[in-house]
Amino acid sequence: MVAGLVSLRHCCRTILGEAFNTRVALPRASFPHPRPLAGARSFTISHVQQARSILDDEGEVNDDWILKTGTGTSGQGPVNIADELTEEDITPTWAEQQFAVRRVPVSASYFTGNATFVDNLLALRALQRKYELLPTIPKDQVPPVKWKTLVEYNALAGKSVSASKFKQLTNILDRLNIIEPTLMPQDVQDVLAWYKRDTQGAVSTQKERTVDEFGRGYGLGRRKTSVARVYVLEGDGQVYINGKTLAEHFERLHDRESAIWPLLVTDRIDKYNVWATVDGGGKTGQAEALTLGVARALMVHEPALKPALRRAGCVTRDHRMVERKKPGHVKARKMPTWVKR
Amino acid sequence: MPPRLPLTAVSSPLLRPILPVPRRLFSITSTLLAGPPKAKAAEGAKKQSYGKKKNTKDESRKGAYAIGERRGIRTRIVLSNTNAQPLDTPPLTPDLSNITEAAGNLFAFPEEEVDKLRTLRAFFRTQDWRLFARPSSVLRRQAMEIGSTMDSFDPVTRRIILDGYKGSGKSVMLLQLMTWALQKGWIVINIPNAQELVIGHTDYEFDPASGKWTHPSYTSHMLTQRIAKVNATALANLSLTTTVKLGRNEYAAGTPLLTAVSSAGRDFAAATDTLRFLLSELQNNPETPKVLFAVENFNLFQIPTVYRDPDFKIIHPHDFALPSLFNELLRGERKFHNGGLVMGVTSRTIAPRAEAFELFLRGEEIGPYSKADRRIHEGLRGAEVMEMSGMDGEEAASLLEYCRDTGLLKVDEVEEGLIREKLLLSSGLPKEIVKSCVRIARC
Structure with missing residues (x-):
């Protein structure tokens, strides 16, 4: 989409014909912040389109001027301006006398810097507002979809959009996508289809995890540099970590609690046995890697526990790692003591 | 301060x-009383002196602590807590060992035996006695199993090495067995910490007669302060079977054994001989009661000592008289005339362990190419290894109820779910169960 400019005077002359040769006042329609002018007429994109269609017929306009209007196109019809012009309106301004041709932007978002993006965003917002009250389906039942990537979108928009801005678009798209499929309006479907990535086959669906032939659910947990490989099976509450009992492996009570926290919060301590190996990192890291591993293995047996486990903080991987040391620093942030020469 | x-x-x-006994006050907070008004120095009395400064150290000023x-x-060792709720816990009595229903219940150590056990240094600081009004413990299955054989008429000596994870209740079980032994009139001998004999904190000497190294002052202290005091009645009732010369004195046959032990034991030079003689009397005298000989932190007897011989070679622990005497009993080479119980309790808090000892505990032989100490393995051969397991639900329930009653555990009802949770979090270790009831600040 290319934002273009068209000579407004040219357009007007085309529309109004001879009437325009009389002195016609042209109000500015392209203020960054439109301000009301007494008795002024605003020109909309439809006027431009109308003018363009006329010009096309006469072959007077170069193809370079053809512009694709944004989604924010107004539906207003043409207005016969000459009928409503007053004496005051036709008094030429200083600016008009200075410049014979005055160019105005097509899109009202022209001065935002990235008109295409803002137009798209406004259109999506309008769509979201319009269908806000339609019923939605739970997020986990929504068919997986991949939107266009930022790079693909940038190529289409012709201007680079920051990732955070693009996220605003995809957030709205995600919201529109959870509308009940049977009630999905056609215009939403069209918009979503436009934003979808071309290769939807590449959508990765999460592999459904099931218990193995021995009745074990497997889960891998990580925290800092620790890795826990956990097997959870139905049993009577025995826990073995690296072949040792819980108290033998973890001296701190807090670490022991962390390791079996998913079982404690869901009140499943006497329903399952845990057999895990854990290596790397320190004791606390190992304990928290086990939290994640046990939770994942437990969800293989009982997927419905996921919300409860999430509330207990057992589902999300804690991605924090040790901060790197920097040159000139003693540690990550510590600076050497100042010494006078 | x-x-x-x-x-x-x-x-x-x-x-x-020996110090003047401080005045006992109800409150232990130091008093802040105004002292007598200071006499104002006479005008001009304080003269600036430019000479060598005198030693102005105040002689009357003492350090914060006395020697x-x-x-x-x-x-x-604190065995009581005034903040804890005093409970009517039934006392630990000798007949309980034969009552199956007693297993898994809580019993208090009787007052008299507590004093004797204190003398034997059988209580430890690391045990959480200071959280309760009086020392009490849960009777474990293993204690019942050993206790039931204590009454047998056969002159059989059970020789056990007790192993188990840290906080599993090994030492507390030994306490229960010692209590029973004291109540049954046994002679109780205890080495409360084997570490004291190997880390070079006490003097040592070579005894050419036996070819063993000895700990003269430790043995003397052990005889006079522990054995003679705790077993005074039993030893007084026994008379010497033979005439013996210990140190400079000769003790005629018929003399009470207590006299020989307490007087000859006082002599450092004769202490080891006296201990040897005491053991031989317990082996030979048909009137001797049963004997309980226990060593705590037994794994410390299996690691190289820090003592050196004149060639500056490290002395093997089994070259010392006390460990080797105990090992002879453990192997069954020495037998008490009327039987008893010989028990080595390992420690996992005091960590060093010998590879040969580990293999022995697992019942494995030393491989042909292994560098493990074969002497350790051979020195223990014949001893029975007993593993102290975690508590079961019943035992944990009575411990948790005790914690609740005494005010540590703030719940109204000890429910099934709570017991399961505590058992899982503590892996059944009683020490960890108590710890999980209250966050204890170590001091």
Whole structure:
């Protein structure tokens, strides 16, 4: 989409014909912040389109001027301006006398810097507002979809959009996508289809995890540099970590609690046995890697526990790692003591 | 300044300094009374002197602690807590060992035996006695199993090495067995910490007659302060079977054994001979009661000592008289005339362990190419290894109920779910169960 400019005077002359040769006042329609002018007429994109269609017929306009209007196109019809012009309106301004041709932007978002993006965003917002009250389906039942990537979108928009801005678009798209499929309006479907990535086959669906032939659910947990490989099976509450009992492996009570926290919060301590190996990192890291591993293995047996486990903080991987040391620093942030020469 | 503590708390009488007894106050907070008004120095009395400064150290000023006071605090064993709720716990009695229903229930150590066990240094600081009104413990299955054989008429000596994870209740079980033994009139001999004999904290000497190294002062202290005191009645009733010369004195046949032990034991040079003689009397005298000989931190007897011989070679622990005597009993080479119980209790808090000892505990042989100490393995051959397991639900329930009643565990009802949770979090270890009831600040 290319934002273009068209000579407004040219357009007007085309529309109004001879009437325009009389002195016609042209109000500015392209203020960054439109301000009301007494008795002024605003020109909309439809006027431009109308003018363009006329010009096309006469072959007077170069193809370079053809512009694709944004989604924010107004539906207003043409207005016969000459009928409503007053004496005051036709008094030429200083600016008009200075410049014979005055160019105005097509899109009202022209001065935002990235008109295409803002137009798209406004259109999506309008769509979201319009269908806000339609019923939605739970997020986990929504068919997986991949939107266009930022790079693909940038190529289409012709201007680079920051990732955070693009996220605003995809957030709205995600919201529109959870509308009940049977009630999905056609215009939403069209918009979503436009934003979808071309290769939807590449959508990765999460592999459904099931218990193995021995009745074990497997889960891998990580925290800092620790890795826990956990097997959870139905049993009577025995826990073995690296072949040792819980108290033998973890001296701190807090670490022991962390390791079996998913079982404690869901009140499943006497329903399952845990057999895990854990290596790397320190004791606390190992304990928290086990939290994640046990939770994942437990969800293989009982997927419905996921919300409860999430509330207990057992589902999300804690991605924090040790901060790197920097040159000139003693540690990550510590600076050497100042010494006078 | 920390409060001064009553000096009666100093555990070892030898270490107790002779000091004026401080005034006992109800509150231990130090008083802030205004002293007598200071006499104003006469005008011009204070003269600036430019000469050599005198030693102005105030002679009357004492340090914050008296000699031995800090050690007293450090080694003090607190067996009661006035904040804890006193409970009517049934006492531990000798007949309980034959009542199957008693297993898994809680019993208090009787007052008299507590005093004797204190003398034997059988209580430890690391045990959480200070959280309860009086020392009590849950009777475990293993204790019942050993206790039931204590009454047998056969002159059989059970020889056990007790192993188990840290906090599993090994030492507390030994306490229960010692209590029973004291109640049954046995002779109880205890080495409360084998570490003291190997880390070079006590003097040593070579005894050419036996070819063994000895700990003269430790053995003397053990005989006079522990064995003679705790077993006074039993030893007084026994008379010597033979005439014996211990040190400079000769003890005629028929003399009470207590006399020989307490007087000859006082002599450092004769202490080891006296212990050897005591053991031989217990082996030979048909009137001798059953004997309980226990060693705590037994794994420390299996690691190289820090003692050196004149060639500056490290002395093997089994070259010392006390460990080798105990090993002879453990192997069954020495047998008490009327049987008894020989028990080595390992420690996992005091960590060093010998590979050969580990193999022995697992019942494995030393491989042909292994560098493990074969002497250790051979020195223990024949002893029975007993593993102290975690608590079961019933035992844990009575411990948790005790914690609740005494005010540690703030719940109204000890429910099934709570017991399961505590058992899982503590892996059944009683020490960890108590710890999980209250976050204990270590001191």
